[in-house]
Amino acid sequence: MRLTLPVTNHENDGMKDDEWICSKTDTEGVITYVNDVFIRIAGYSATELLGQPHNIVRHPDMPCIAFAWCWDRLQTGLEWRGQVKNRCKNGDTYWVDVTMTLQRDGNGRAIGYFAVRRKMTREKIDEMEALYKQLADAEGTAEQRARLSRREIFEMYRKSPLYVLAHQTEGDRRHGPGNESIGRRTDDRPSPDGRANG
Ligand SMILES: Cc1cc2nc3c(=O)[nH]c(=O)nc-3n(C[C@H](O)[C@H](O)[C@H](O)COP(=O)(O)O)c2cc1C
Numbered sequence: 416m417r418l419t420l421p422v423t424n425h426e427n428d429g430m431k432d433d434e435w436i437c438s439k440t441d442t443e444g445v446i447t448y449v450n451d452v453f454i455r456i457a458g459y460s461a462t463e464l465l466g467q468p469h470n471i472v473r474h475p476d477m478p479c480i481a482f483a484w485c486w487d488r489l490q491t492g493l494e495w496r497g498q499v500k501n502r503c504k505n506g507d508t509y510w511v512d513v514t515m516t517l518q519r520d521g522n523g524r525a526i527g528y529f530a531v532r533r534k535m536t537r538e539k540i541d542e543m544e545a546l547y548k549q550l551a552d553a554e555g556t557a558e559q560r561a562r563l564s565r566r567e568i569f570e571m572y573r574k575s576p577l578y579v580l581a582h583q584t585e586g587d588r589r590h591g592p593g594n595e596s597i598g599r600r601t602d603d604r605p606s607p608d609g610r611a612n613g
Pocket of ligand 1: 474
């Protein structure tokens with residue numbers, strides 16, 4: 416897990432109801448495109464974002480297993496929809512309802528991922544804040560969580576109700592052939608130093 420400190424207690428709710436925060440990544444989760452709303456809300460310039468792993472906006476309050484769930488879906492060609500608390504450059508937070516999908520080229524080859532994000536209601540933010548706090552607390556202290564390897568995170572995720580949800584959601588839209596593993600893997604490929612990263 417990337418430690419993206421500092422954080423403040425201030426929430427940036429400057430996103431309008433009809434706006435979308437969009438980004439694209441390569442198959443490893445490295446940012447290749449951001450729209451103007453992303454830049455305005457997150458407070459980074461395009462130059463600071465492009466070429467960086469998408470966890471540049473990761474908030475330390477987010478439970479690790481939420482992203483294991485996200486990548487488990489994406490890597491098998493399934494869409495992921497979830498709620499994410501992100502961190503602005505100045506440490507403020509912004510909540511988004513995000514949908515991520517796999518992108519393929521004309522030959523069906525996976526070329527990356529696309530994410531679109533909408534503003535969330537206050538009720539949904541409060542609900543998710545409480546749920547994510549429970550999940551993050553179960554993962555340990557901030558220091559313990561920062562040291563978890565991808566393999567350990569995936570094992571925790573496999574034992575959680577999210578795993579069942581990930582593989583049972585009705586109305587799944589699979590983007591092209593399934594069953595292949597695309598890009599970053601959460602299950603059996605910890606990073607070289609054994610820690611989770613980008
Ligand atoms: C298209 C796309 C968009 C993403 N958007 C976000 C995001 O807005 N916030 C976030 O924390 N992670 C996002 N991620 C997930 C990150 O790549 C990463 O897995 C996550 O931040 C957890 O970081 P960690 O592996 O350092 O724990 C996105 C991934 C993809 C493929």
